[in-house]
Amino acid sequence: MKRWLSLVLALSLALVLAACGSASSTDKSQGSNKEVTLTVGASNVPHAEILKQAQPILKEKGINLKIVTFQDYILPNKALATNQIDANYFQTIPYFNLQMKENGYKFSNAGGIHIEPIxxxxxxxxxxxxxxxxxxxxxxxxxxxxxxxxxxxxxxxxxxxxxxxxxxxxxxxxxxxxxxxxxxxxxxxxxxxxxxxxxxxxxxxxxxxxxxxxxxxxxxxxxxxxEPSDPKSPYVNIIAVRKGDENKPAIKTLVQVLHSKQIQDWIKQKYHGAVLPVSE
The missing domain is CATH 3.40.190.10 (Periplasmic binding protein-like II)
Structure with missing residues (x-):
């Protein structure tokens, strides 16, 4: 009887381990194939235009980039704060800092993308x-x-x-x-x-x-x-996210793609100096 019980327990344990291994493998497979949707708010020009150039590149990396355009400088931060979008791309660092101070937003700068001379x-x-x-x-x-x-x-x-x-x-x-x-x-x-x-x-x-x-x-x-060109200008336009989201893989990938030579070259060719890309 004891030998029979031992055999049953051994078989049961083996089945449980096999099931766990199978579930883990399936989850990993699904995780690697699952497309992530990233919603970014942006001004029409040049921000949304630049993001559109990044869409197919991000698609290849498993990120479905959705772009929501805004006509003013107030609503994109409100939308970010209320979780309607995952990030926004329209503002300079001084404006970003002022908005956080005045409205109590808990945001982070995920990376500077370009400068727009006035x-x-x-x-x-x-x-x-x-x-x-x-x-x-x-x-x-x-x-x-x-x-x-x-x-x-x-x-x-x-x-x-x-x-x-x-x-x-x-x-x-x-x-x-x-x-x-x-x-x-x-x-x-x-x-x-x-x-x-x-x-x-x-x-x-x-x-x-x-x-x-x-x-x-x-x-x-x-x-x-x-405005005279200044590579150290603090008026770089940034990707803004909620505090803590700057380390999310999809956000990091978005910034990396926008810093890529392909996108930077496109910005230079499209805007002829009216928009200047930055690499960091």
């Missing part, structure tokens, strides 16, 4: 030197944009800013020299600036490249000046 556009003048005394200059009302716009005007030789201030804290009140007595008008949302320019308002309008391109403007040909 352009100076004018229907009335062909160069900066032609701007008259007291020229009306229209800029974005986004506080996070102001340090960048002011530093740009300083680099272009139009103003001087108070020294000894954190570059990311500059505001209009920090202008200490303004030879042309430029009148800076910060009463409009960034998305409206291309329309304002096309309507001939102001003497010059400073427009972000994504909005310029999305409205049929060529930042390199239509602007009378643009």
């Amino acid at each position: 352009g100076v556009y004018s229907k009335k003048y062909k160069s900066l030197k032609d701007l008259p005394n007291g020229a009306h200059i229209i800029i974005s009302n986004s506080v996070s944009d102001h340090p960048r716009l002011l530093l740009m005007l300083q680099k272009l030789g139009l103003i001087e800013l108070k020294p000894g201030i954190d570059p990311q804290q500059y505001d209009i009140k920090d202008i200490v020299s303004n030879p042309k007595n430029l009148k800076l008008d910060a009463n409009y949302e960034a998305a409206l600036l291309p329309k304002i320019y096309k309507n001939g308002e102001g003497d010059a309008v400073l427009i972000n490249s994504n909005y310029a391109i999305d409205n049929g403007l060529d930042p390199m040909k239509d602007s009378i000046a643009h």
Whole structure:
């Protein structure tokens, strides 16, 4: 009887182990073949266009990339915070930091992808030197944009800013020299600036490249000046995710693909300097 019971127990244990081994193998197989869906919110141009180029590459790696486009700078972060999307791609680091501070978002920067130089556009003048005394200059009302716009005007030789201030804290009140007595008008949302320019308002309008391109403007040909190139610019556009998700394999793969030579070369050929790729 004991020998019979031992035999039964041995057979039972063998069947259990075999079953576990079979389940483990099946799970592994299913895991390797299962496609992951990644939903990313983005501005129409250039972000969504760049993501579309990455879609087939990601598909080969088992990632189904879904792109949700947004027309403003507020909703993409709200959608990310409320789990409606897995990541977003539209914002610079200063704006990202400001949004987290103001709204209590728990986000992480998964990687910088590109820089969009800001352009100076004018229907009335062909160069900066032609701007008259007291020229009306229209800029974005986004506080996070102001340090960048002011530093740009300083680099272009139009103003001087108070020294000894954190570059990311500059505001209009920090202008200490303004030879042309430029009148800076910060009463409009960034998305409206291309329309304002096309309507001939102001003497010059400073427009972000994504909005310029999305409205049929060529930042390199239509602007009378643009932001000087700076490879160390903090205004890189990033992939933003919820805190902790930056280590997820699908997110890491997305960033790797966007950093790939294939995508970077496409960005250079497509935008001719209006959008500059970064590799890290």
